[in-house]
Amino acid sequence: MKINLKNGIDKLLFGMKQNDVTAIYDKPDRNYKDEDENIIFAYNKFKMRLTFYKDEEFKLGYVVVSSPDLELFGNKIIGRNIGEVKKEMIAKGISKFTQEDFDTFENYFNEENWIIFQTEFEEVVKFEIGAIITAKDEFDWKFGKK
Numbered sequence: 001m002k003i004n005l006k007n008g009i010d011k012l013l014f015g016m017k018q019n020d021v022t023a024i025y026d027k028p029d030r031n032y033k034d035e036d037e038n039i040i041f042a043y044n045k046f047k048m049r050l051t052f053y054k055d056e057e058f059k060l061g062y063v064v065v066s067s068p069d070l071e072l073f074g075n076k077i078i079g080r081n082i083g084e085v086k087k088e089m090i091a092k093g094i095s096k097f098t099q100e101d102f103d104t105f106e107n108y109f110n111e112e113n114w115i116i117f118q119t120e121f122e123e124v125v126k127f128e129i130g131a132i133i134t135a136k137d138e139f140d141w142k143f144g145k146k
Contacts, residue, residue: 062131
C-alpha cells in the first residue's frame with residue numbers, strides 16, 4: 001500500500017464517497033459513526049480506518065493505517081525506527097515535525113502534508129494522513145479532479 005502525500009493511500013483519494021471506496025475494497029469489516037456523526041469504515045485485512053466527514057457530504061477525509069505493507073517513497077514504515085524514517089523524509093524535503101508525547105507513545109506531525117507517524121518505543125506503529133486544508137480554509141478534495 002503506497003502513501004500518496006496530499007492525495008490519499010493506495011487507490012483511495014481524498015473526496016471519495018463510501019460507494020467509491022466499496023467499489024475498490026468491497027464492504028468494510030466494520031461500519032459505524034463516531035461522536036461527531038462521521039462515518040467510519042474499518043478494513044481488518046488492510047489494518048486501515050477511513051473517516052468520511054459528515055460536514056463535508058460524507059467525503060473521505062482521513063485515513064489511519066497500521067499495515068506492515070504501508071510504503072512511503074518506496075520504503076516500508078511500520079515497525080521501523082522513527083529516526084530512520086525521519087532521515088528518509090528529510091532527504092525528500094520534509095523536515096518540519098511537531099512532536100507530542102502520550103505515555104509511551106509519540107506523534108510526529110507534519111502539517112504541510114497533514115501526516116502523523118505514531119510511535120511507541122521509537123518504532124512507527126501507526127500512520128495517519130488527512131486531506132489538505134487550503135489557505136481558504138477549505139478541503140483540497142482530490143477525487144474527481146482532472
